[in-house]
Amino acid sequence: MPLPETQIPGRLQAYFSERGIRITQQRRAVLRVIETATKHLDASQILRKVQRVDASVDRSTVYRTLQLLKRHGLIDELDLMHIRGEGHYYERKMNREHIHIACLRCGKITEFVTSTYDKLKQQVEKDCHFKILVSRLEVGGYCSACRQ
Amino acid sequence: MPLPETQIPGRLQAYFSERGIRITQQRRAVLRVIETATKHLDASQILRKVQRVDASVDRSTVYRTLQLLKRHGLIDELDLMHIRGEGHYYERKMNREHIHIACLRCGKITEFVTSTYDKLKQQVEKDCHFKILVSRLEVGGYCSACRQ
DNA sequence: TTTCTAGTTGCGACTCGGTCGCATCTGCTG
DNA sequence: CAGCAGATGCGACCGAGTCGCAACTAGAAA
Numbered sequence: 001m002p003l004p005e006t007q008i009p010g011r012l013q014a015y016f017s018e019r020g021i022r023i024t025q026q027r028r029a030v031l032r033v034i035e036t037a038t039k040h041l042d043a044s045q046i047l048r049k050v051q052r053v054d055a056s057v058d059r060s061t062v063y064r065t066l067q068l069l070k071r072h073g074l075i076d077e078l079d080l081m082h083i084r085g086e087g088h089y090y091e092r093k094m095n096r097e098h099i100h101i102a103c104l105r106c107g108k109i110t111e112f113v114t115s116t117y118d119k120l121k122q123q124v125e126k127d128c129h130f131k132i133l134v135s136r137l138e139v140g141g142y143c144s145a146c147r148q
Numbered sequence: 149m150p151l152p153e154t155q156i157p158g159r160l161q162a163y164f165s166e167r168g169i170r171i172t173q174q175r176r177a178v179l180r181v182i183e184t185a186t187k188h189l190d191a192s193q194i195l196r197k198v199q200r201v202d203a204s205v206d207r208s209t210v211y212r213t214l215q216l217l218k219r220h221g222l223i224d225e226l227d228l229m230h231i232r233g234e235g236h237y238y239e240r241k242m243n244r245e246h247i248h249i250a251c252l253r254c255g256k257i258t259e260f261v262t263s264t265y266d267k268l269k270q271q272v273e274k275d276c277h278f279k280i281l282v283s284r285l286e287v288g289g290y291c292s293a294c295r296q
Numbered sequence: 297t298t299t300c301t302a303g304t305t306g307c308g309a310c311t312c313g314g315t316c317g318c319a320t321c322t323g324c325t326g
Numbered sequence: 327c328a329g330c331a332g333a334t335g336c337g338a339c340c341g342a343g344t345c346g347c348a349a350c351t352a353g354a355a356a
Contacts, residue, residue, distance in 0.1 A: 079227055211342085
C-alpha cells in the first residue's frame, strides 16, 4: 500500500533528514513547491505558491531556504539573460546539466542536453587545471517561431 | 589562458561617432574606463574610476551608458557566479566569445577560449532551430592553487 | 560665430531583490 | 515532556538599478 501523497518525502526532504537538517513546516512547503514546479520559478513566485499552502510564511524564510538548497548544491540558480527583471530563477538540480535557451522576443525558455556540453566541461577541467562544481550556459536569441 | 589585449583604444568612441551617437564628456570618460580596464568591473567600480576624472558624473549616467553599450552589443554583461554581491560585471565584447572560469575560493576569474564552445553554439543553432545573439558560459569551482 | 534644440545629464525619489538583527517559536533529542 | 539549538516572522535595512523632471550641452544649421 503506497503512503498517501502528503507523507511521501520528496528527494529534497529525504536529503535533509539524512543529514540531520531540521525539517520545518515552512521548509517542507518550499521544497514541495520546488519539487513539483513545471517551469522555472523566481523567489517571489515560489513565495506566492508557498503562501497558498501556508499564508504566514515570510519572504526571508523562502530566501533562506533557497540559500540552504544552493549551498547543498540541490538547486541551480539561473539568470535567464534577465528577460524579465533582474532576479534569479531556480530549478531542481538535474542528473544531467543542460543549456538554457531563452528567446529574447517571446520569453520562452528551452532546455537542451548534449554530450558536447559535457565534453566542453571536461576540456576546461583538463586544460585549465580547474575542478568544476557548477556551470551555467545561457543562450539568448530568437526561436524559430519568432523569426518568421 | 588570459586573452591578449588586442583592442584598439577608442573603438567604442569611433563606433559612436560613426553612428551619430552624441559623444559627451561623461560618455567619453565611461568608454575610456571600459576600454582601458584590465579586469572585469561592475557598475560601481566603473563609476568610481570615472569620478576620478570627472567627479560630477552621476551613477545614473554610468548605468545609462552601460545600457546603451549593451543595446549596441559593444559590451558583455557577466554574473560571475555572484562571487561578490549580486551585481553585474562588464567587459568589452571580444572578437571571440570566451568562457569565464571563477574560483569560488580565491575569486580569481580566468578566461578560456576554445573551438569546442563555438561548435557547441553551432550545434544549438542547428538542433534547436535557434538564432543565437548572445551566450554566456560561466563555470565555478576551484582553481589548481586553491586545491592544494 | 552664434543660435537652436533634441538628446543628455544630475538629482532625488523610487522599485525591487535580497539580507540581517532580534525576539519569539518549534523540531528534535534525551 | 522539557530544553534548547536552530528556524521563523518581522521590520529595518542595503545595494543595484530605474525613472521623471528641470537644467544643461553637443553639434547641426544659419
